[in-house]
Amino acid sequence: MAVAEQNRELISAPQPTRSVGxxxxxxxxATxxxxxxxxxxSxxxxxxxxxxxxxxxAVQWVxxxxxxxxxxxxxxxxxxxDMFGRRPLLLGGIALFTLASVVCGLAPTLWLLIAARAVQxxxxxxxxALTLAFVAQTVSKERTGSAMGLLGAMSAVGTTLGPSLGxxxxxxxxxxxxxxxxxxxGLLTFALAWRGLPARGGTMEAGRGTFDVIGTALLALTLGAYALALTLGRGNFGVLNLGLLVAAGVGVILFAMAQAKAKMPLVQPARPRDPRLSAxxxxxxxxxTVMMATLVVAPxxxxxxxxxxxxxxGMVLSTGPLVSTLSALLAGRxxxxxxAHGMTATGLAILATGTLLLSLALxxxxxxxxVVPIAVTCFGYALFQTANNAAVMGGVSANERGVVSGLLNLSRNLGLITGASLMGAIFAMASSDARHGIGQQLSSSAAAARGMQITFRTATALALAALVIALLSVRAGRKSNLP
Known part of the structure; x- marks a missing residue:
């Protein structure tokens, strides 16, 4: 017991100022x-x-x-x-990302590039996953908020900088x-992390327990089958695509069964008593899904x-992330x-207006x-994201927040995958040229404009569907006398 207390004190002890920096x-x-x-x-x-x-x-898979x-x-x-410690795992993640970047940059074939991107x-x-976990361990309680804000700002900078720098x-x-x-x-990040991160970067459970290998494998196979179903066939949906979709559906069922039986499941089961959580x-x-289309289709x-x-x-593509970043503070206010619920609906309405303007593609x-439509779209996105996160997290009890936060991040990532695959497939079909084959050339101005128009008409329909879901959930919550 005394040893455990001593270890806990060592882990939570404040780091020297230089190490904190x-x-x-x-x-x-890393963020x-x-x-x-x-x-x-993109x-x-x-x-x-x-x-x-x-x-x-094919290039979608990058x-x-x-x-x-x-x-x-x-x-x-x-x-x-928990099993191996935060510090070695974060250092391993940085090294893996950096080495994979080398392979990406030197890849002689597209498929090697895609494989390296998966490793990246x-x-x-x-x-x-680990940068936020390290904050509480690295800085004092009084500076935690500032540190979290710094990481959030760096994430926004990375998203904004990517298109223009690229x-x-x-x-x-x-x-x-x-x-x-x-x-x-990556090398600079690794060197700073090696010197600055606390040596005792693990948790009290380091080296114990098991990892849900079966759940991870099922999740990977399910997501892979889903993405392949939406990208194979060069825009033609055939028997193979249908079979892959069925396989993905079976994978979802098997994954849910595996999580119910696992001692340490990847996704903890939640009980969404409030219909607004599901919404x-x-x-x-x-x-x-809608926002990923702007990254994949717009270039x-x-x-x-x-x-x-x-x-x-690159400069034009930076408009959207820049508007989202600058709008975040206003969205919070x-x-x-x-x-939160009213602003969620307002954000969705503005987002739908922006995608409708994008669908005109004049x-x-x-x-x-x-530029004008994407600015409207991204302001609506910033307002929705802030309000929806507040509504979801504010409607659950304290002991469920970790679970719900994980589900919220998972739903967002699934949307990004759907946007890159489904919306990309719609764009490829819509910009097809009978002389060259679906999605092969995309060389004519008219074909690219047509693809943009149809893709964002679909995006507008999705945004309106989200708006309807949000409004119905508020109505259901009122009937249930939920706050």
């Missing part, structure tokens, strides 16, 4: 790298199609592989930290540079329909003043045909 610097850079990995690759998709003479459906790997591992990363996603999942790198050095830029940043998770998934519209070069495409207006 180094630790926060390493955690900030930046993981978010940069998502946003910087701007390179048109260049990858040309470099590898590949279809749109984004999808990264997202699938993150979604698969991030739900179990906390358990791995595994490293990113470890970084994303565009400039592609224009000046080629597509390989968007992956190789992570190498010096919050559903709308989070739908909105993430082709800007490149092929508007004729912009890679550098300018509006939510506090007018209530190329004669030039860059404004994208």
């Amino acid at each position: 180094l630790a926060l610097a390493s955690l900030s850079l 930046l790298l993981s978010s940069l990995g998502t946003s910087i690759a 701007v390179g998709l048109p260049s990858l199609m040309q470099a590898f003479d590949a279809s749109f459906q 984004v999808l592989a990264y997202l699938l790997a993150i979604t698969t591992l991030i739900v179990g990363a906390g358990r791995l930290a 996603g595994l490293g990113a999942a470890l970084m994303m 565009g400039l790198l592609i224009a000046g050095l080629g597509w390989r540079a968007i992956f190789l830029v992570n190498v010096p940043l 919050g998770l559903a709308t989070s998934l739908i909105v993430a 082709f519209y800007l490149t092929r329909a508007l004729g912009l070069d890679a550098g300018m495409v 509006l939510t506090d003043r007018f209530g 190329t004669r207006l030039g860059i404004a045909s994208y």
Whole structure:
């Protein structure tokens, strides 16, 4: 008992000021790298199609592989930290991300690039899951809020910086540079983490317990089957696609059964007594699907329909994340003043308006045909995200917040995967050219504009469906006399 108390004191003891600074610097850079990995690759998709003479459906997997790997591992990363310790696991995640970035940048084939991106996603999942966990251990209680705000800001910077930095790198050095830029940043992050993170970076359970290997494998196979069902066939939905969707459905059932029997499940079962919790998770998934379409589809519209070069495409694509970042503070104030549920619906209505404007895709207006609608869309997204998170987390008891937070992140990641695959498939079909085959060339301005229009008409329908779900859930909550 005395030894346990002594270990607990050592783990929670404040770190020297210099070590705290180094630790926060390493955690900030790790957060930046993981978010940069998502946003910087999207701007390179048109260049990858040309470099590898590949279809749109094939290069989609450069984004999808990264997202699938993150979604698969991030739900179990906390358990791995309990078993092996946070410090070695975070250092391993940084090293894995950096080494995979080298392979990405040097990959001679598209499929090796995709495989390396999956490994890079595994490293990113470890970084994303463990950086927040390290904050409470590294800084004093009085500075925890500031440290959390710093990590949130770095995540936003990574998302905003990705398209513009990627565009400039592609224009000046080629597509390989968007992956190789992570190498010096990764080495710096590893060095700072090695020096600054507390040596006792594990939890009291380090080395104990088991990891849900079966659940992780089922989750990976289910997500992989789902993504393949929406991307194979070059836009033609056939027997193979249907079979993969059925396999994904069976995988969901098997995963749920495995989680019910597991001693340490990846996803803890929740009891959503409030219908608004289920609605919050559903709308989070739908909105993430819509927003991912802007990252995957927009580069082709800007490149092929508007004729912009890679550098300018990156700058224009940065508009959306920048608006979301700048709107976050205002969204928080509006939510506090007018209530989370009302602002959730308002955010969805604004988002639907923005996607409707994107669906018009009036190329004669030039860059404004994208910048103005995406600004409206991203303001609505920022308002929705802030309000929905507040509504979901505010409606559960304290002992359920960890579970619900995990479900909220899982629903968002599933939406990102759906957006990259489903919305990408819709774009490929809509921009098909009978002379060249579905999604093969995307060379004409009219084809790219048509693909943009139909994709965002679908996105508008999804946003309106989310709005209906949100409104119905509020009505159901009032009937149940829920606060």
